[in-house]
Amino acid sequence: MNHKTILKSLAILEGISYLSLGITVPLKYKYGYDLPNLIVGMSHGVLFIAYCLWVLIYGIKSEKNGTFFILGWLMSLVPFGTFWFDAKYLKTKI
Numbered sequence: 001m002n003h004k005t006i007l008k009s010l011a012i013l014e015g016i017s018y019l020s021l022g023i024t025v026p027l028k029y030k031y032g033y034d035l036p037n038l039i040v041g042m043s044h045g046v047l048f049i050a051y052c053l054w055v056l057i058y059g060i061k062s063e064k065n066g067t068f069f070i071l072g073w074l075m076s077l078v079p080f081g082t083f084w085f086d087a088k089y090l091k092t093k094i
Helices: 002-030 037-060 068-078 079-090
Strands: none
Touching: 002 037, 037 068, 037 079, 068 079
């Protein structure tokens, strides 16, 4: 796999894990179910770090400008942000 494909995959997985927290956090704090939040929280943490590092790796290798890095990292903090970043900056040009 090339660097762009890996970043696209990480963007999608990180976005899904972020949105999944919206389900598991209420399960933990409202209903006392800790395990789903533990699993999703840990997965999200690992995917978040991998995504942010891969934005850096891909950006450097592809000689992207500063906007790419800043938006890539900021969109990891916004729900649905990584999906938008994938569609806007990582789309395949035919």
